[in-house]
Amino acid sequence: MEIVKAEKCEGLACKVRGADKLFPFSAWDKPDKVNWFCSEHLRAAKAFSEKEKQAFMQYYADPEKRKWLPHTSLMLYEKYSEKY
Numbered sequence: 252m253e254i255v256k257a258e259k260c261e262g263l264a265c266k267v268r269g270a271d272k273l274f275p276f277s278a279w280d281k282p283d284k285v286n287w288f289c290s291e292h293l294r295a296a297k298a299f300s301e302k303e304k305q306a307f308m309q310y311y312a313d314p315e316k317r318k319w320l321p322h323t324s325l326m327l328y329e330k331y332s333e334k335y
């Protein structure tokens with residue numbers, strides 16, 4: 252897969268431009284999608300993604316709740332739970 256590098260940070264209302272100032276990032280629940288952020292927004296995106304992932308993992312630690320998860324979400328749960 253060829254990754255096309257963006258020219259502008261995808262952070263909200265961010266004015267950082269230039270491919271040399273951008274870093275690739277994939278959210279925990281969208282590993283196939285790459286976003287480009289400046290260092291500041293990269294830090295924010297990582298923190299947000301990590302927080303969401305932990306909330307998800309905590310909630311669905313209960314097998315009863317996992318019964319209602321769509322298949323793609325269940326795959327995510329299994330993928331990340333292997334790391335614990």
Ligand SMILES: [Zn+2]
Nearest residue numbers: 260262265289
């Ligand atoms: Zn930015």
